[in-house]
Amino acid sequence: MNDDTQNNAPSESYPLLSKIKGASDLRELSQEQLETLAQEIRDRLINVTSVNGGHLGPNLGVVELSIALHLVFNTPQDQFVFDTSHQGYVHKLLTGRNGPEFDGIRSSKGLSGFLSRDESDHDAFGAGHAGTALSAALGMATARDATGSDDHVVAVCGDAAFTCGITMEALNNVAESTKRLVIILNDNEWSIAKNVGAISKYLNELITNPIYNRLHHDFGSFLKNVPGGDSLVKLGKKAERGWKSMVVPSSLFEKFGVRYLGPIDGHDLPLVTRYLEFARESHEPVIVHVVTKKGKGYKPAIDFPERFHGTSPFAIESGKSNGSAKPTPPNYQDVFGKAMVKFAKADTKKVAITGAMPSGTGLIHLSNEVPEQFYDVGIAEEHAVLFAAGMATRGLRPVCAIYSTFLQRAFDQIIHDVCLQKLPVVFCMDRAGLSPNDGATHHGLFDISYLRMVPNLITMQPKDEDELVDMMQTAFDQDLPAFIRYPRGAGEGVTIKDEPKPLTIGKAEILSDGSDIVIWALGPMIKDALALKKKIEAEDGLSVGVINARFIKPLDTELLLAQAKQCRLLVTMEDGIRTGGFGSLVAETLSDEDVTTPLVRIGWPDEFVGHGDSVSDLRARHGLAPEDMLANIRAKLKTVDV
Ligand SMILES: Cc1ncc(C[n+]2csc(CCOP(=O)(O)OP(=O)(O)O)c2C)c(N)n1
Ligand SMILES: CC(=O)[C@@H](O)[C@H](O)COP(=O)(O)O
Numbered sequence: 222m223n224d225d226t227q228n229n230a231p232s233e234s235y236p237l238l239s240k241i242k243g244a245s246d247l248r249e250l251s252q253e254q255l256e257t258l259a260q261e262i263r264d265r266l267i268n269v270t271s272v273n274g275g276h277l278g279p280n281l282g283v284v285e286l287s288i289a290l291h292l293v294f295n296t297p298q299d300q301f302v303f304d305t306s307h308q309g310y311v312h313k314l315l316t317g318r319n320g321p322e323f324d325g326i327r328s329s330k331g332l333s334g335f336l337s338r339d340e341s342d343h344d345a346f347g348a349g350h351a352g353t354a355l356s357a358a359l360g361m362a363t364a365r366d367a368t369g370s371d372d373h374v375v376a377v378c379g380d381a382a383f384t385c386g387i388t389m390e391a392l393n394n395v396a397e398s399t400k401r402l403v404i405i406l407n408d409n410e411w412s413i414a415k416n417v418g419a420i421s422k423y424l425n426e427l428i429t430n431p432i433y434n435r436l437h438h439d440f441g442s443f444l445k446n447v448p449g450g451d452s453l454v455k456l457g458k459k460a461e462r463g464w465k466s467m468v469v470p471s472s473l474f475e476k477f478g479v480r481y482l483g484p485i486d487g488h489d490l491p492l493v494t495r496y497l498e499f500a501r502e503s504h505e506p507v508i509v510h511v512v513t514k515k516g517k518g519y520k521p522a523i524d525f526p527e528r529f530h531g532t533s534p535f536a537i538e539s540g541k542s543n544g545s546a547k548p549t550p551p552n553y554q555d556v557f558g559k560a561m562v563k564f565a566k567a568d569t570k571k572v573a574i575t576g577a578m579p580s581g582t583g584l585i586h587l588s589n590e591v592p593e594q595f596y597d598v599g600i601a602e603e604h605a606v607l608f609a610a611g612m613a614t615r616g617l618r619p620v621c622a623i624y625s626t627f628l629q630r631a632f633d634q635i636i637h638d639v640c641l642q643k644l645p646v647v648f649c650m651d652r653a654g655l656s657p658n659d660g661a662t663h664h665g666l667f668d669i670s671y672l673r674m675v676p677n678l679i680t681m682q683p684k685d686e687d688e689l690v691d692m693m694q695t696a697f698d699q700d701l702p703a704f705i706r707y708p709r710g711a712g713e714g715v716t717i718k719d720e721p722k723p724l725t726i727g728k729a730e731i732l733s734d735g736s737d738i739v740i741w742a743l744g745p746m747i748k749d750a751l752a753l754k755k756k757i758e759a760e761d762g763l764s765v766g767v768i769n770a771r772f773i774k775p776l777d778t779e780l781l782l783a784q785a786k787q788c789r790l791l792v793t794m795e796d797g798i799r800t801g802g803f804g805s806l807v808a809e810t811l812s813d814e815d816v817t818t819p820l821v822r823i824g825w826p827d828e829f830v831g832h833g834d835s836v837s838d839l840r841a842r843h844g845l846a847p848e849d850m851l852a853n854i855r856a857k858l859k860t861v862d863v
């Protein structure tokens with residue numbers, strides 16, 4: 222597929238790509254063969270992600286860049302650090318991972334969708350959260366200098382990575398830390414949504430400013446037209462740079478002591494290669510600004526860059542998702558987003574903030590319908606939370622819609638700025654629980670534990686999408702920081718009331734009574750609890766109660782203790798890590814009251830959970846399949862007199 226307009230199915234054969242085991246194989250190819258290889262890589266990316274889903278758009282945009290990187294540098298001796306590393310598929314293909322493991326990327330049988338040190342020596346640094354590459358690469362370069370090595374370190378950063386605070390913290394430190402660091406700014410003007418903020422506008426100026434471009438590129442010929450300029454040209458590059466800095470506004474990067482090269486066409490393989498060769502020999506930190514097109518080579522991905530940033534499986538010919546256009550039941554993110562629209566329309570003080578993820582959080586609905594109450598602050602979760610805290614001091618009711626895993630970035634802001642000052646910020650944490658295909662960097666398994674220890678907050682989890690809206694109302698009706706956690710994907714298919722009904726803070730819901738065993742479950746685990754009840758009552762002849770815990774903090778201690786004193790066995794079930802989780806809270810509560818009722822805590826073990834095909838697949842692989850949970854309960858029953 223040679224241009225962006227054709228839509229026919231990509232080739233299924235990859236004669237050149239199948240011969241590439243490493244950089245040396247690349248260097249044997251002619252320029253023409255390299256262009257053919259680029260096409261084969263695009264075909265492979267499209268074919269595999271059409272089945273598995275994945276980050277097709279970002280990877281199509283870095284095909285030439287990745288080839289050039291491996292032509293010029295030698296991994297693993299030289300080290301590449303990809304920011305977020307969702308755009309690392311091409312790097313994987315070029316470093317010996319083009320077999321069945323690539324066909325299964327992001328699934329149980331295949332590669333991670335991100336770089337991982339455990340996966341390959343060519344993956345110098347793992348990632349999944351944005352904004353880490355420059356900092357880590359700077360650490361590597363500084364360590365290299367300190368140990369007298371002479372390999373190269375290259376940070377590959379997207380334009381939106383520069384909206385991250387950590388990236389700017391690292392940029393501030395580059396010139397003082399090392400003389401040799403190559404930074405690639407892969408500028409496609411997109412984050413997941415369109416990139417935002419002053420940095421994005423500035424980068425766009427660099428790309429579009431004709432003066433800067435022409436002068437910057439062709440300063441030598443410019444000098445020839447200036448009296449005395451000729452003699453300066455003879456003085457060579459150093460003089461040129463001196464002159465240029467007077468005539469051409471030096472870039473922000475040069476102000477930070479980093480030599481700026483570009484902007485160049487990131488799809489012109491020979492040009493990118495030449496610039497990387499120059500950067501490799503540079504004796505000062507250098508940033509190469511490459512301009513790329515997200516989705517290059519596949520028209521649907523170019524036309525819909527946000528959808529193809531991280532796509533679900535799709536039909537190649539049409540680009541249409543294989544899933545139903547309108548997922549039934551609706552995804553939690555859309556229930557949240559539409560409810561937020563209603564709340565915002567009813568009260569101008571209710572606003573919502575995203576960190577560069579309007580679609581994923583569902584705030585796209587608010588952005589479309591009530592844009593004046595919608596804020597996208599870029600990939601800047603720490604700022605998002607502080608920004609909300611500031612808003613709350615002025616009477617606004619801000620909602621931070623940030624995935625559970627990405628909210629980890631703002632843990633200090635939660636403690637130090639929001640809860641210590643009791644500011645009524647509402648946090649809607651989607652992707653609480655598993656994000657199966659994304660894996661360890663994206664599962665939301667820690668928020669119950671990391672929030673439990675913070676005073677002055679409320680944490681709750683709904684049993685279904687109707688209760689999510691009730692919990693939003695509950696959060697708005699009180700004045701403490703409030704956190705609502707809910708899973709990735711579809712709800713339970715219940716009807717959502719027109720008018721939400723606020724809940725009584727700290728009160729759980731008895732779904733069914735039981736005198737032998739009582740199960741306290743959170744969110745999607747309630748379904749599993751009801752299934753266990755049915756099985757145990759039918760097969761073990763015991764009576765099982767099920768409680769929708771609803772509130773993690775404050776826990777419904779009154780009901781818990783009353784039930785613990787009359788039942789034989791308590792069980793907790795949470796889609797979070799067991800360590801310090803909901804079950805730990807229940808155990809501590811029983812212990813504080815000297816209640817000795819035996820307790821089984823069902824949750825994720827104290828380990829990182831990798832990527833997999835689905836929630837049930839990962840549960841089965843980590844001893845959390847329904848039969849495992851039943852066996853766990855039965856094993857405990859043997860030790861108590863029931
Ligand atoms: C801390 C954090 N917040 C949000 C995300 C979600 N996310 C993944 S990639 C991405 C956009 C990255 O844009 P850019 O760096 O420009 O790379 P591109 O996809 O354009 O190649 C975002 C917001 C994340 N991975 N990490
Ligand atoms: C790379 C990244 O962090 C995002 O693209 C993330 O993969 C989105 O996850 P969802 O698909 O769950 O929105």
Ligand SMILES: [Mg+2]
Pocket residue numbers: 379380381407408409410411412416
């Ligand atoms: Mg980008």
